[in-house]
Amino acid sequence: MSETRELTCINCPLGCALTVTIDGDTVTVAGNTCPRGEAYGRKEVTDPTRIVTSTVPVDGGDIARVPVKTASDIPKGKIFEVMDAVHTARVKAPVKIGDIILSDVAGTGVDLVAARDVAAV
Amino acid sequence: MIDRDAILKKDHVGVLIIGGGPAGLAAAAAARKAGVDDILIIERDRMLGGILNQCIHNGFGLHTFKEELTGPEYAARFISQIRDLEIPYLLNTMVLSITRDKRVTIIGSRTGIRTISADAIILAMGCRERSRGALSIPGYRPAGVYTAGTAQRLMNIEGYQIGKRVVILGSGDIGLIMARRMTLEGAKVLTVAELMPYSGGLKRNIVQCLNDYDIPLQLSHTVVNILGKERVEGVTIAEVDASRKPIPGTEVTYDCDTLLLSCGLLPENELTRMLSANMSPVTGGASVDDLLQTDVPGVFACGNVLHVHDLVDYVSEEAALAGENAAAYVSGTYGKGSSDPIDVVEISTDGGVRYTVPQRIHVSRMRDSVTVRFRVADVYRDKTIAVYRGERCLSRRKTRVLAPGEMEQVKLEKKDLLGLTAAEGLRVVLESDTV
Ligand SMILES: Cc1cc2nc3c(=O)[nH]c(=O)nc-3n(C[C@H](O)[C@H](O)[C@H](O)COP(=O)(O)OP(=O)(O)OC[C@H]3O[C@@H](n4cnc5c(N)ncnc54)[C@H](O)[C@@H]3O)c2cc1C
Ligand code: SF4
Numbered sequence: 110m111s112e113t114r115e116l117t118c119i120n121c122p123l124g125c126a127l128t129v130t131i132d133g134d135t136v137t138v139a140g141n142t143c144p145r146g147e148a149y150g151r152k153e154v155t156d157p158t159r160i161v162t163s164t165v166p167v168d169g170g171d172i173a174r175v176p177v178k179t180a181s182d183i184p185k186g187k188i189f190e191v192m193d194a195v196h197t198a199r200v201k202a203p204v205k206i207g208d209i210i211l212s213d214v215a216g217t218g219v220d221l222v223a224a225r226d227v228a229a230v
Numbered sequence: 231m232i233d234r235d236a237i238l239k240k241d242h243v244g245v246l247i248i249g250g251g252p253a254g255l256a257a258a259a260a261a262r263k264a265g266v267d268d269i270l271i272i273e274r275d276r277m278l279g280g281i282l283n284q285c286i287h288n289g290f291g292l293h294t295f296k297e298e299l300t301g302p303e304y305a306a307r308f309i310s311q312i313r314d315l316e317i318p319y320l321l322n323t324m325v326l327s328i329t330r331d332k333r334v335t336i337i338g339s340r341t342g343i344r345t346i347s348a349d350a351i352i353l354a355m356g357c358r359e360r361s362r363g364a365l366s367i368p369g370y371r372p373a374g375v376y377t378a379g380t381a382q383r384l385m386n387i388e389g390y391q392i393g394k395r396v397v398i399l400g401s402g403d404i405g406l407i408m409a410r411r412m413t414l415e416g417a418k419v420l421t422v423a424e425l426m427p428y429s430g431g432l433k434r435n436i437v438q439c440l441n442d443y444d445i446p447l448q449l450s451h452t453v454v455n456i457l458g459k460e461r462v463e464g465v466t467i468a469e470v471d472a473s474r475k476p477i478p479g480t481e482v483t484y485d486c487d488t489l490l491l492s493c494g495l496l497p498e499n500e501l502t503r504m505l506s507a508n509m510s511p512v513t514g515g516a517s518v519d520d521l522l523q524t525d526v527p528g529v530f531a532c533g534n535v536l537h538v539h540d541l542v543d544y545v546s547e548e549a550a551l552a553g554e555n556a557a558a559y560v561s562g563t564y565g566k567g568s569s570d571p572i573d574v575v576e577i578s579t580d581g582g583v584r585y586t587v588p589q590r591i592h593v594s595r596m597r598d599s600v601t602v603r604f605r606v607a608d609v610y611r612d613k614t615i616a617v618y619r620g621e622r623c624l625s626r627r628k629t630r631v632l633a634p635g636e637m638e639q640v641k642l643e644k645k646d647l648l649g650l651t652a653a654e655g656l657r658v659v660l661e662s663d664t665v
Binding site: 116117119122123124142159160161162163164166172173174176178185188189192206224225226 | 277283286287288298300301302303305306385386387388389414415433434436437438441442630631632633636
């Protein structure tokens, strides 16, 4: 049984409509104008990943929340597990950009890091 | 070291920059690198960075840094440059008024009301959102209706929950980003309605903010009613016809507590108008020359106050140029006194090019090349972007797709333009491919 998925390539403004067919181990991409569309279509059906960003409350800081992000992309299917973990986090000022807020967030092997400095007041 | 007390008492500076967003920061850094000692940035917010502080999503700086930063991270790179270059700034300080002889009145928590004069001024005030008033939707004005940018600030900076069931009107980037943001925070985004038959947002945002979460985008749809007196209880959406009028019988009511409006941005130009500077009716910003100078000599503009940008990288690039040009103006290298009107050529547009920035060039004093940015009026396929000097074509570039949401650019070379006169004319046009 083969499965087909309709996707839009996001790598340039042309936005080619891709048709990706998954047949066992073989993935074929149609509708792309250039090789980047092929690579994108393949990754989106085999190993889609995203960077997740959010905010975490800070105690004693000059602002109320610190923006955070996963240090690299995580599997798309784990976005909501990562968000559940983000919702449990709370930090104390000062915070430095790049500080680890949660390590190995939701078992993804990726750390959740601060995206700005927060000074203590 | 910066002498903080001296800054508070200053009554004259070389280059004064209004706004400490990415445009103001890049302009300040460039002016300093071009040799201006005496610079001051005035920012009304409690921190530098402008709108980037609330844009916590990733996707900034792909062009400039070759990595995907979040808004605050992109801002931090420029803020640390400002610190390294020891450029003074005043926070919690707002520019109230400005005159053509370059005197500004400021009000600040530490300065009180003061007037400062400057040799050159750079306008970098950014933009604000079209509000509901500007959109005229019928119904009461219950709580729960926000512009998308206000909702973004409330959530990301103040930490408020906005609502549980959400309808978004307008598919501009801020609305798309907020659709994802609210979904991740546990809200249900029911639909995004867009009046136009195409989205004004970047493709990447449609895929990663809507498709990823199965949020439907309804093109050629608009809000026709808001239900609820105290708090939003529902929103009625209808399909529109080709003339953008709601089609009777297509109404669908969504049970929701929140309506976000993401219907475009307008340059924040109260100060520019106070200057009586010549404005562009298309961009809503000042009309500028090749130095990004308004028609008031020594007053420059850059970033979203000049025309709305979707990529911060271009804001930084444009602003750096404004900073360099302001530096050159102050040192007398060029710009001053060379406004011989015979040499000024307005750039005209045709075939779907809505505007250009700059709007005009001074050929004899222009730099070796000048980047001209523009937007198109509709979605076009297989068009050629052409630049004409009189009847002669200077450059042609084929494109596969052009969209109103994506800014385009062409480069003008001084060597091609020597001797150009207003009578001859300079045009940026879109042409259909002729085989
Ligand atoms: C919600 C949103 C999402 C975006 N997403 C992306 C993205 O994913 N990728 C990307 O590359 N770009 C993105 N952009 C575009 C980019 O961030 C903006 O174009 C850029 O921030 C504009 O910079 P600016 O300095 O012109 O304006 P702003 O950042 O708005 O800064 C203007 C500053 O001027 C200050 N100011 C205004 N009036 C006065 C006054 N009278 N006195 C003193 N100070 C004043 C304001 O407080 C503000 O700090 C996004 C923009 C928005 C609005
Ligand atoms: S396939 Fe190539 S041409 Fe088509 S959208 Fe993707 S990057 Fe652009």
